[in-house]
Amino acid sequence: MSNLVVEITEKIQMLSVSEKNEVLRVLLQDIDGADQDADEAWQNEVVQRVKAIHNGEAAIVALKEWQD
Secondary structure, three states: OOHHHHHHHHHHHOOOHHHHHHHHHHHHHHHHHHOHHHHHHHHHHHHHHHHHHHOOOOOOOOHHHHHO
């Protein structure tokens, strides 16, 4: 663990429960924001796959059939 992480961890331990929750909320928002592009890409992929199924360009295969 880096010195900075150790220092931050020690300081977090001094916070109240509500302050820790606020820090956690901020960290989670930061992490989720980093994955926003990935989320959008997956949403676009799902839309394309559903369109392909509706247009007859792709078929739904049961997992058991796919594994055989």
